[in-house]
Amino acid sequence: MEKKIAVYICTGCGIGEALDIDALSKVATGEYKAPICKQHGFLCGQEGVELIKNDIEAEGANTIVIAGCSSRVNYDVFSFGPDKIVERCNLREQVAWCHPAGDEDTQMLAEDYLRMTLAKLKNLNLPEPYQVENMSKTVLVVGGGFTGLTAALESAKAGYQTVLVEKEATLGGYVGKMYKQVPMKAPFTELEENGIPALIKAVEDAGVKVYTSATLEKTAGAPGMFDVTINQNGSTVEERVGAIVLATGAKPYDADKLGHLGYGKYENVITQAQFEEMAVAGKLEASKVAFIQCAGSRDKEHLPYCSAACCIESMKQALIVKEKNPEANVYIYFKDIRSNGQYEHFYKKAQQEGVIFIKGDVTEIAENDGTLTITADDHTMGTQSEADEFDLVVLANGMVPSAALGDVVEEPAQDEAAAAAEEPKAQAPTIIKANLLNLAYRQGPELPALKYGFPDSHYICFPYETRRTGIYAAGVVRAPMDMLYAQEDAVGAALKAIQCIEATAVGQAVHPRSGDMSFPEFNMTRCTQCKRCTEECPFGAINEDEKANPLPNPSRCRRCGTCMGACPERIISFKNYSVPMIGNMVKAIEVPEEADEKPRILVFACENDAIPALDMAGLNHLEYNPWVRIIPVRCLGSLNLVWINDAMAKGFDGVLLMGCKHGDDYQCHFMKGSELAEIRLSKISETLNRLGLESERVRATTVNIMDYDKIPAMLDEFAAELEELGPNPMKDFQ
Amino acid sequence: MEQNNKPVKYDLNFAREIYNLENGSYIKQCMQCGMCAISCATREIMDYSPRRLFNLIKLGKKDEVMQANTMWNCTSCCTCKARCPRGVPIIDVMHDLKKYAIQNGYADYPQAAFYKAFWAEVAGRGKVFEGGVTARYYLLRGLDEVKKAMAMKDVGLKMLKHKRMPLFPPKKIKGLGNLKKIIKKAQEIERREAR
Numbered sequence: 001m002e003k004k005i006a007v008y009i010c011t012g013c014g015i016g017e018a019l020d021i022d023a024l025s026k027v028a029t030g031e032y033k034a035p036i037c038k039q040h041g042f043l044c045g046q047e048g049v050e051l052i053k054n055d056i057e058a059e060g061a062n063t064i065v066i067a068g069c070s071s072r073v074n075y076d077v078f079s080f081g082p083d084k085i086v087e088r089c090n091l092r093e094q095v096a097w098c099h100p101a102g103d104e105d106t107q108m109l110a111e112d113y114l115r116m117t118l119a120k121l122k123n124l125n126l127p128e129p130y131q132v133e134n135m136s137k138t139v140l141v142v143g144g145g146f147t148g149l150t151a152a153l154e155s156a157k158a159g160y161q162t163v164l165v166e167k168e169a170t171l172g173g174y175v176g177k178m179y180k181q182v183p184m185k186a187p188f189t190e191l192e193e194n195g196i197p198a199l200i201k202a203v204e205d206a207g208v209k210v211y212t213s214a215t216l217e218k219t220a221g222a223p224g225m226f227d228v229t230i231n232q233n234g235s236t237v238e239e240r241v242g243a244i245v246l247a248t249g250a251k252p253y254d255a256d257k258l259g260h261l262g263y264g265k266y267e268n269v270i271t272q273a274q275f276e277e278m279a280v281a282g283k284l285e286a287s288k289v290a291f292i293q294c295a296g297s298r299d300k301e302h303l304p305y306c307s308a309a310c311c312i313e314s315m316k317q318a319l320i321v322k323e324k325n326p327e328a329n330v331y332i333y334f335k336d337i338r339s340n341g342q343y344e345h346f347y348k349k350a351q352q353e354g355v356i357f358i359k360g361d362v363t364e365i366a367e368n369d370g371t372l373t374i375t376a377d378d379h380t381m382g383t384q385s386e387a388d389e390f391d392l393v394v395l396a397n398g399m400v401p402s403a404a405l406g407d408v409v410e411e412p413a414q415d416e417a418a419a420a421a422e423e424p425k426a427q428a429p430t431i432i433k434a435n436l437l438n439l440a441y442r443q444g445p446e447l448p449a450l451k452y453g454f455p456d457s458h459y460i461c462f463p464y465e466t467r468r469t470g471i472y473a474a475g476v477v478r479a480p481m482d483m484l485y486a487q488e489d490a491v492g493a494a495l496k497a498i499q500c501i502e503a504t505a506v507g508q509a510v511h512p513r514s515g516d517m518s519f520p521e522f523n524m525t526r527c528t529q530c531k532r533c534t535e536e537c538p539f540g541a542i543n544e545d546e547k548a549n550p551l552p553n554p555s556r557c558r559r560c561g562t563c564m565g566a567c568p569e570r571i572i573s574f575k576n577y578s579v580p581m582i583g584n585m586v587k588a589i590e591v592p593e594e595a596d597e598k599p600r601i602l603v604f605a606c607e608n609d610a611i612p613a614l615d616m617a618g619l620n621h622l623e624y625n626p627w628v629r630i631i632p633v634r635c636l637g638s639l640n641l642v643w644i645n646d647a648m649a650k651g652f653d654g655v656l657l658m659g660c661k662h663g664d665d666y667q668c669h670f671m672k673g674s675e676l677a678e679i680r681l682s683k684i685s686e687t688l689n690r691l692g693l694e695s696e697r698v699r700a701t702t703v704n705i706m707d708y709d710k711i712p713a714m715l716d717e718f719a720a721e722l723e724e725l726g727p728n729p730m731k732d733f734q
Numbered sequence: 735m736e737q738n739n740k741p742v743k744y745d746l747n748f749a750r751e752i753y754n755l756e757n758g759s760y761i762k763q764c765m766q767c768g769m770c771a772i773s774c775a776t777r778e779i780m781d782y783s784p785r786r787l788f789n790l791i792k793l794g795k796k797d798e799v800m801q802a803n804t805m806w807n808c809t810s811c812c813t814c815k816a817r818c819p820r821g822v823p824i825i826d827v828m829h830d831l832k833k834y835a836i837q838n839g840y841a842d843y844p845q846a847a848f849y850k851a852f853w854a855e856v857a858g859r860g861k862v863f864e865g866g867v868t869a870r871y872y873l874l875r876g877l878d879e880v881k882k883a884m885a886m887k888d889v890g891l892k893m894l895k896h897k898r899m900p901l902f903p904p905k906k907i908k909g910l911g912n913l914k915k916i917i918k919k920a921q922e923i924e925r926r927e928a929r
Contacts, residue, residue, distance in 0.1 A: 337765070383742050
């Protein structure tokens with residue numbers, strides 16, 4: 001596409017008062033020879049938009065630069081169709097609103113930002129959407145329990161062909177074996193009949209293709225084109241599906257490990273699952289029953305987490321005891337009652353029915369004349385307590401996700417040369433061979449786990465989304481939860497699967513960069529098979545052939561650019577995001593000579609949190625250091641070290657990376673971006689020292705969107721430290 | 735609170751008796767959050783906060799509960815009842831506990847004597863005569879208390895002088911018989927509604 005650039009400078013919102021607009025126009029028309037450059041007092045108004053549209057029609061402008069507000073606002077107003085490039089230059093939030101009006105430094109800042117935007121255009125092209133061949137819009141649900149059935153039903157009801165795979169011979173899972181189920185509707189106080197038979201019927205009526213006694217032998221491919229091999233009773237079937245909902249549920253925690261609570265020692269100490277069996281068989285005849293909560297949960301020796309459903313299940317079972325025998329005495333020993341949300345009503349109901357709740361730790365269970373005696377530390381009394389003559393003790397033994405049952409995949413042993421180099425490396429994600437999906441992915445056969453074997457997801461922003469695009473975890477395999485929550489999860493995950501299918505069909509990214517049509521392209525002739533991209537991709541999007549050549553799967557890609565930052569040969573680029581593009585932006589900034597005493601600090605800021613935080617600082621009119629020049633990046637994971645080389649060679653006094661928090665409770669939308677950037681930085685510090693540059697000049701920091709008020713201090717502090725180091729010695733050599 | 739090392743046993747019989755009082759069953763839905771305790775204006779002078787009292791009831795500690803001054807120090811200000819997240823009408827429960835204590839012979843607190851004197855006055859006359867309440871109270875409390883009462887005579891005389899207290903009992907109200915019928919009926923309803 002032959003670019004015809006038109007620059008529009010908005011003078012509204014205080015921009016006109018803060019800057020010399022004519023001087024700014026000269027940057028566009030003089031330095032960058034833009035054929036059209038106009039200013040308007042209210043560009044996002046009807047008249048302003050008409051002005052642009054006229055130029056598109058009359059002059060043939062196809063590359064529009066809007067110098068005004070942040071790209072986070074008015075993106076719908078400044079949209080002129082898929083065949084026009086629109087670039088935004090942020091003169092409002094990052095210039096006029098956070099720097100003094102009419103100041104010389106403010107003007108220099110605005111001119112640099114316009115230069116950067118115009119320089120960016122050189123290597124920027126319209127993305128062409130990636131088209132999947134033989135696209136399938138079928139949804140595959142793995143697991144036929146409560147969550148799986150609900151997800152399958154929802155996806156079928158939404159009009160999508162659905163395939164359900166269940167390991168057991170019958171559908172229903174754990175809930176299917178229950179005597180009664182907890183309330184699922186207001187007023188949340190009444191026990192309900194088991195809803196699974198009705199749910200199974202609805203699933204069958206909706207035309208879901210069901211495979212029972214079946215497992216997934218292999219899952220290959222990518223969103224829109226997953227090829228799954230289903231093994232049913234020894235024979236295999238192939239299915240092509242568009243997206244997958246993983247609802248393989250959980251297993252009760254192994255009660256044999258709960259010998260300290262009398263399990264295995266006394267036959268009347270049972271688990272919640274055994275209680276259900278007794279109730280179904282009609283063998284429940286007890287007049288004094290105790291339930292022991294957190295039997296194995298919230299216990300460092302057993303499951304460190306709260307299993308979320310046991311409190312409510314025990315209340316349900318207590319009410320079943322009361323229903324059968326209203327005179328029965330029921331005790332529930334608990335650490336904390338966690339009856340979340342609406343289930344608080346259920347807790348109150350259990351109390352009203354006379355169930356006795358005792359906050360305390362059970363210290364001993366003993367048998368006396370055929371009945372059981374419980375000794376406990378009663379926390380509300382502050383003393384030891386004893387209760388006897390129990391006919392039955394039920395252990396609420398918690399749950400273990402099915403994704404956690406299996407051996408951890410060991411990292412392949414490093415060859416000696418690599419070990420000798422001792423390069424700092426990001427830790428590979430934990431992958432447990434749970435035999436659920438058997439992915440044909442280079443990074444391992446199952447979903448990467450975060451904590452306790454639950455699949456990793458960005459739980460704050462995208463709970464169902466795992467680290468494998470197009471595969472959505474729902475229900476207790478994802479996190480411990482009660483039935484109401486699992487139902488919501490199933491619906492959410494089914495909708496996410498459908499969203500993924502539809503986005504893939506038009507070549508768009510699913511999340512978090514929804515709608516993005518660019519994807520990484522590899523210039524394979526220069527590839528050195530270093531494996532960095534295939535190893536570092538947080539989403540396992542890139543497979544490998546036998547010769548270690550990367551095999552990209554664009555529909556698995558989330559467009560973070562981590563591969564682009566990783567590649568030492570710089571052969572990976574997007575149509576509208578590339579190493580030379582950012583490099584040109586760095587080079588476009590004017591760095592004054594040492595004598596001018598105007599230092600320059602380059603900031604690479606993550607678009608997800610750091611850029612919004614910087615915009616918020618502007619919205620709040622917080623003044624910050626005028627020496628900074630900010631370049632937004634898709635993710636700090638896309639940071640290529642050559643940009644830092646360029647910046648230091650150009651004479652910048654310092655480079656600051658603003659990314660997201662990493663670690664177990666990471667906030668990075670792409671899981672590892674900021675961590676990888678820091679690891680890459682540690683590699684370059686030695687090089688900097690060798691060049692006579694202090695490595696302190698380049699550093700990484702983490703901000704979240706609420707840290708906007710700390711940004712001015714953060715930048716000032718860095719500027720002060722750079723001042724102590726003195727100017728960059730490379731400054732006048734360029 | 736007692737601090738011996740012998741494990742306590744849960745005795746549900748006393749709890750059942752209390753749950754059968756008019757508002758007693760509400761105690762079951764107490765979740766021991768302590769909102770009543772931090773809301774109570776007289777918590778500092780109570781033996782147990784309402785929360786602890788309810789817990790003792792659950793455990794069956796009859797003597798501790800009945801000998802506690804908690805209900806006697808409740809001023810019925812209603813703050814706890816308004817704030818209780820579980821909707822326990824705590825002041826009504828306190829009234830029930832006071833009545834239960836008197837009926838079961840746990841009436842050692844001066845407040846108990848005052849309640850009795852006040853009630854006898856109202857039931858017998860239809861209205862309150864301060865002299866009568868005072869006299870009944872001290873008589874109920876015994877001879878030692880009468881001596882103490884004599885020490886208060888100056889206050890009494892001043893009140894008489896300023897007409898804050900009438901010297902002679904007022905007339906009974908009209909239709910005292912009807913009032914007694916009303917009271918009798920109310921007591922019947924109370925018994926019926928207690929679960």
